[in-house]
Structures are given as structure tokens and as C-alpha cells.
Amino acid sequence: MKKTLIAFVTLALLASCSKKETTDGLHLTGNIKGLKNGTLYIQRIVDTSLVAIDSIKIDGNATFERDIKLDSPEMLYLFLDRGVTNSLDNNILFFAEPGNINIETNLDNFIAGAKITGSKNQELYEEYQKINSRFVEENLSLVEPRFKAIKRQDQKALDSLTKKGESNIKRKYLYATNFALNNKDHEVAPYIALAEIYDINIKFLDTIQKSMTPKVAKSLYGKKLTKYVEDLKKQQQTAASTAE
Structure with missing residues (x-):
């Protein structure tokens, strides 16, 4: 009886994990080498205008992680507000899709140095x-x-x-x-x-x-x-x- 109960609990946990892994949302992770302070905005185009759907405050730690509701693969933008400059090199275009996507880049070459993985599109x-x-x-x-x-x-x-x-x-x-x-x-x-x-x-x-x-x-x-x-x-x- 005890073994049956353990097996049932194990199956329930596996089912729970499976559901979490197959979620329709986007799990976005990344790192911006050299960035100490600033704000990242995740944006999408709405009626021809860029609209922020989430923001991430960077304060000492250049890594970031966010879960974004995403019903369908879509082009999103990762915008960096550096706070001290009006650099044009501040908006990474990436084709988001449900699942795990990682963006690695650096402060000096924010767009050109970006490496995006996890999205077939x-x-x-x-x-x-x-x-x-x-x-x-x-x-x-x-x-x-x-x-x-x-x-x-x-x-x-x-x-x-x-x-x-x-x-x-x-x-x-x-x-x-x-x-x-x-x-x-x-x-x-x-x-x-x-x-x-x-x-x-x-x-x-x-x-x-x-x-x-x-x-x-x-x-x-x-x-x-x-x-x-x-x-x-x-x-x-x-x-x-x-x-x-």
C-alpha cells in the first residue's frame, strides 16, 4: 500500500512537471556582459507602436529571467534603457516562441553581439x-x-x-x-x-x-x-x- 501511494505521488509530480514544461508561455533568460545598472523592457508592436509588456531592473547582476505570456510565436524587442546615453544600439529584435529562449550579449555591442538560442523561428x-x-x-x-x-x-x-x-x-x-x-x-x-x-x-x-x-x-x-x-x-x- 505504501509503495502504491509513493508511486501515485511520483506520477502526480511528473505530470505536474510535464505540464509546466509544455506551457504555452515564453521563459526568457539572458545575460548582458558589462551592464551594471539599467532597465530592460520587453516590447511588442501594437498598432504600429512599440509597447512595453514587461520590465526588468538591472542592479549589479547582469543576468535576467522572465516568464512572458505568449499565445503564438511573435517578434518581440528587448530594449535597454542605459540611463546615461541615447545610444541607437539598444533594441534587440528576437523571434519569440513558447518555450525557453536565451539571449547573451554585451554592453558595448548590444545588438551586433547578441546570441539568441532556443527559437527555431x-x-x-x-x-x-x-x-x-x-x-x-x-x-x-x-x-x-x-x-x-x-x-x-x-x-x-x-x-x-x-x-x-x-x-x-x-x-x-x-x-x-x-x-x-x-x-x-x-x-x-x-x-x-x-x-x-x-x-x-x-x-x-x-x-x-x-x-x-x-x-x-x-x-x-x-x-x-x-x-x-x-x-x-x-x-x-x-x-x-x-x-x-
């Missing part, structure tokens, strides 16, 4: 950004030559640079579309569609939206993408009816 987003950054850099490299061509009124050079810029944008959008389609089983797919190529031809957005797995379609960004595509279709229908 974050891993995929970083993979996407590595290639996407090349398109951004190429576009920036055209700024100075374009300015010089305008200054010397060289239309031929300007036309050539314009074509290069347009080609670069097309390749950027094609890459983003293919990346979203290849990762349709992760929430990063609809996020990229909404954040990076929202103004692409609707047929591409429609293809991404229809390719999403049921789980992703029910997520925060999956629902937003579905609504966005539906709204665009309605706008096109209205415009077509008005033109007739």
Missing part, C-alpha cells in the same frame, strides 16, 4: 537575414554613383544604375518569396511576407498564404497574412468594379 530569420543583407548592401552601394550621375547630368549612367537597382529589388523579393514558401511550416514565413514583401504582386502573397500549414495559418502572423490578402483582393475587386 529565430534561427530561420537569421538565416534569411544573412542573404537579405546582401541585397540591402548592394542597394546602398548604388546611392553614391547615382548621386554623382545626377550631379553631372549623366542620363545614360543614371538609367544603368536604375536598372541595377530594379534588378536587385526583384531578386530580393524573389528570394523572400522562395524562403517563405520553403519554410511554410514555420511562423517566420507569414512574418517575412508581411514585413518584407507586403507590396509584392498579390499572386505571390496569395501563394504563400495558401501554402501555410494549418498550424502556421492559425498563428498570429498566419491570421494577419490571411486577412491582409483578403483585404487586398477586396480592394482590387472594388477598383475593377469602379473602372467598369
Whole structure:
């Protein structure tokens, strides 16, 4: 009888632990090397504005830990209020998802030095950004030559640079579309569609939206993408009816 009671209690404890481990919330941990004093704010975008959903006071101990209610994978921001400077290097973007996520960084290179682990969507987003950054850099490299061509009124050079810029944008959008389609089983797919190529031809957005797995379609960004595509279709229908 005693052994049966012990076994029952053990099973109950294991069940309790199992429930805690499979919680839908985000358990965020981290460390900011070199930070002695300051305040961390965990933020999310609400109606195009960043809104703080939690704060962490750092006073001597640079490690931090928080449990955040999270119903669906979502891009969050870890903002550092240094208190003594207006540094632009103060907001880390990370793709949060239910489970354990850790952020390790340092005070001198808060964003560039950040290492984020525990999120598959974050891993995929970083993979996407590595290639996407090349398109951004190429576009920036055209700024100075374009300015010089305008200054010397060289239309031929300007036309050539314009074509290069347009080609670069097309390749950027094609890459983003293919990346979203290849990762349709992760929430990063609809996020990229909404954040990076929202103004692409609707047929591409429609293809991404229809390719999403049921789980992703029910997520925060999956629902937003579905609504966005539906709204665009309605706008096109209205415009077509008005033109007739």
C-alpha cells in the first residue's frame, strides 16, 4: 500500500512537471556582459507602436529571467534603457516562441553581439537575414554613383544604375518569396511576407498564404497574412468594379 501511494505521488509530480514544461508561455533568460545598472523592457508592436509588456531592473547582476505570456510565436524587442546615453544600439529584435529562449550579449555591442538560442523561428530569420543583407548592401552601394550621375547630368549612367537597382529589388523579393514558401511550416514565413514583401504582386502573397500549414495559418502572423490578402483582393475587386 505504501509503495502504491509513493508511486501515485511520483506520477502526480511528473505530470505536474510535464505540464509546466509544455506551457504555452515564453521563459526568457539572458545575460548582458558589462551592464551594471539599467532597465530592460520587453516590447511588442501594437498598432504600429512599440509597447512595453514587461520590465526588468538591472542592479549589479547582469543576468535576467522572465516568464512572458505568449499565445503564438511573435517578434518581440528587448530594449535597454542605459540611463546615461541615447545610444541607437539598444533594441534587440528576437523571434519569440513558447518555450525557453536565451539571449547573451554585451554592453558595448548590444545588438551586433547578441546570441539568441532556443527559437527555431529565430534561427530561420537569421538565416534569411544573412542573404537579405546582401541585397540591402548592394542597394546602398548604388546611392553614391547615382548621386554623382545626377550631379553631372549623366542620363545614360543614371538609367544603368536604375536598372541595377530594379534588378536587385526583384531578386530580393524573389528570394523572400522562395524562403517563405520553403519554410511554410514555420511562423517566420507569414512574418517575412508581411514585413518584407507586403507590396509584392498579390499572386505571390496569395501563394504563400495558401501554402501555410494549418498550424502556421492559425498563428498570429498566419491570421494577419490571411486577412491582409483578403483585404487586398477586396480592394482590387472594388477598383475593377469602379473602372467598369
